[in-house]
Amino acid sequence: MNVTPDASLASTAFAPPAPPARMKHLPTGTLAAAFAWTVIAVFVVVPLAALAFRASEASAASVRSLLTAPRVLAAFRITFLTSIGAAFVDLLLAFPIAWSLGRYDFPGRRLVDALVDMPLALPTSVAGLTLAALSSETGPLGRFLASSGIRVAYTPLGISLALAFVGLPFVVRAIEPVVRVLDESALEAARSLGASEATVAWRVVLPQLVPAAITGFAVALARSLGEYGSVVFIAGNLPFKTEVVSLFIVARLEDHEPVAAAVLAIALLTASCVLLAAVAGLERRATARFVPAERL
Amino acid sequence: MFAERSGRSEQSAAFPRFHAAMSRHSFSLCHAGAVALLGALTLGGCGKSTGSPRPESALLVAAYDPARTLVLEANKRFLSDELAAGRTVTVRESFGGSGKQARAVVDGLGADVVLLGLADDVNALADAKLVKPDWAKAREGKGAPYTSTIVFVVRAGNPKNVRDWSDLARSDVALVAPNPKSSSAAKLSYLAAWGWALRQPNGSEIAAESLVRAMYGKAVVLDATARGASTTFLQNGIGDVLVTWENEAYLARDERARAPIEIVTPSASIVAEPAVAIVDANVDHHGTRALAERYVALLETNEMQEAAARAHFRPRNAEVLAAHQREFAAVPLFTVEETFGSWSAAKAKHFADGGLLDRILEARR
Known part of the structure; x- marks a missing residue:
């Protein structure tokens, strides 16, 4: 089966005791499946159906004019570009963090381990306000950058900064478990055959991390596409420059136009699903290519 | 199939952290779902939460953010006034953006009284048949105490x-x-x-x-x-x-x-005329009309108009406004x-x- 390396290794390295014989006859699989379906139905399918139902009240003409407006299209472009940019930044930042957390015991390791998850706990609007204050032209970071001509707050760069902040834990936590269970024998084998450390890193370590990294990338991306709280305060919301789709959706709601909001939400969702499906396909191919068959 | 399922549970036993589960290959659906869920929850509101009729003694006031200090002061006064009249009541309050509060009430927040930033947001409640269509005419001063x-x-x-x-x-x-x-x-x-x-x-x-x-x-x-x-x-x-x-x-x-x-x-x-309105549908459901009317009347009193002036709102009451005239630019x-x-x-x-x-x-x- 198509399971990522950490899963397969986990099951070999930490094999749990075999279940008591009679457990095998209990219909736990069916029960678990029924439970999974119920929960997913209540939490995902029903709200989504309600959303789609709301959106379906819109006439075809109004949907077309809403979704083809240049400003809305620009907002979609800005949303996707800043989200993808942020996810790539997260990838770059997450590799060294995940590597050090997964491989080494260094002073303050547990603190770093705990702090990595902070962006998940912080209310996103607080994060947005803080990052805006930090990176605006009067802020400590922004003043420094402004002297070299770089503006962050109230530009697409600021949006990406906020998105990278909220997305970082997802990428770190996707890669870290795989770093923990790297195939040491492959590393040793490569070294004993005379591979340099760079070659080991590039040809042996990196391929093992690629599927997990893509997963982390996708989760951070998914999180970013619908992000509102952290973005509105740092974006400045200028049409064609820094206006994201989630802002449009909230503006429609505030204006007592839930149908238009639902149409935009469904459009964002559809576009996100297409993008995420593409990333999922990429990850499957990476797993097939980089993870040896015996570890699947 | 069954074997595969138990394989997964082993994985989570070995790595009891949520992110271990995230590194499975089949993330796309579940995370698309998570995004969807967030959106749907935002749009769907919190659903109808009117619930069963509350006793006469409980009032819920939904107000827009800038009125926060004013409403909290009004509630304090209201409680002591009611207590002095021999009635024990409870008042709860909810704050948010004006449009957001109106939407929450439309979606089922059982507010008895609303204090919103724009008359138009109360019109949205009238459109939803929660407030009488002639709510503005029904009260002097267009329903705004300031x-x-x-x-x-x-x-x-x-x-x-x-x-x-x-x-x-x-x-x-x-x-x-x-x-x-x-x-x-x-x-x-x-x-x-x-x-x-x-x-x-x-x-x-x-x-x-x-x-x-x-x-x-x-x-x-x-x-x-x-x-x-x-x-x-x-x-x-x-x-x-x-x-x-x-x-x-x-x-x-x-x-x-x-x-x-x-x-x-x-x-x-x-x-700018913020608007106060009694949510007719909710007070009739809760049996709190008399209570709500006393609350709205309190907002009109000179004491509350003074409090509004202290919060830099222009009091509606001519007498109180005259007393504070110097604080507000003549425009x-x-x-x-x-x-x-x-x-x-x-x-x-x-x-x-x-x-x-x-x-x-x-x-x-």
Whole structure:
């Protein structure tokens, strides 16, 4: 089966005791499946159906004019570009963090381990306000950058900064478990055959991390596409420059136009699903290519 | 199949952290679902939560954010007044953006009394048949215990010499404003600029349009909310002028000795009329009409009008207003109705999809 390396290794390295014989006859699989379906139905399918139902009240003409407006299209472009940019930044930042957390015991390791998850706990609007204050032209970071001509707050760069902040834990936590269970024998084998450390890193370590990294990338991306709280305060919301789709959706709601909001939400969702499906396909191919068959 | 399922449970036993589960290959559906769920929850609201009738003694007040201190003071007074009259009551309050609060009540928040930033947000409740359609006529003073207006906030010393609405159109003035699409303060600012231009010598719709076009066509930040715009201007130091509620401007001045600002009152502005209404459908359901009426009457008392003045709102009561006249700049104020006919007419022309504001913002491309 198509399971990522950490899963397969986990099951070999930490094999749990075999279940008591009679457990095998209990219909736990069916029960678990029924439970999974119920929960997913209540939490995902029903709200989504309600959303789609709301959106379906819109006439075809109004949907077309809403979704083809240049400003809305620009907002979609800005949303996707800043989200993808942020996810790539997260990838770059997450590799060294995940590597050090997964491989080494260094002073303050547990603190770093705990702090990595902070962006998940912080209310996103607080994060947005803080990052805006930090990176605006009067802020400590922004003043420094402004002297070299770089503006962050109230530009697409600021949006990406906020998105990278909220997305970082997802990428770190996707890669870290795989770093923990790297195939040491492959590393040793490569070294004993005379591979340099760079070659080991590039040809042996990196391929093992690629599927997990893509997963982390996708989760951070998914999180970013619908992000509102952290973005509105740092974006400045200028049409064609820094206006994201989630802002449009909230503006429609505030204006007592839930149908238009639902149409935009469904459009964002559809576009996100297409993008995420593409990333999922990429990850499957990476797993097939980089993870040896015996570890699947 | 069964074997595979148990394989997964082993994995999570070995790595009891949620992120281990995330590194499975089949993430796309579940995370698309998570995104969907967030969106759906936002749009679906919290569902109907009216529940069973509450006893006479409990009142829920839903108010817009800027009225927070005022409502908390009113509630304190109300409790002691009721206690003095031998009645034990409880009052709960809920705060949020004006439009958001209206939507929450439409979606089932069982508020007995609403205090919202714009009469139009109460109209939304009337459209949902929660409030009588003639709610504004039913009460004197249009249901608002106090008014406010729109003013400018500039940096100390007014370095760009901003005096009136026409200065906001100047190319050397960086304007910070909330986005009229999402903020009620911003809608009023836009309409105030329009109304001012109409009232100038040789004023015309064309002049008004070119003024708002210049303002919103070049604003350097269009925050989602009035508070967001204040933060951008005050904390983050962006822009030369902020257009906002008068009471917010005075609050900002009170709080900011560190980075001094000045308030500039234009030569004419719009009257902002927050609205109080009893939510008929909810009080009938809860049996709290008498309680709600006593609460609304309390907001009209001189004591509460004084409290409103302390919060930098302009009291509706002429007597109290006269006592505080020196605190508020004398400025000719015009209403939405006399300038635009009605709120819905103003909205349809300026803020609807494809309306003038959309066209102005489209032109920023």
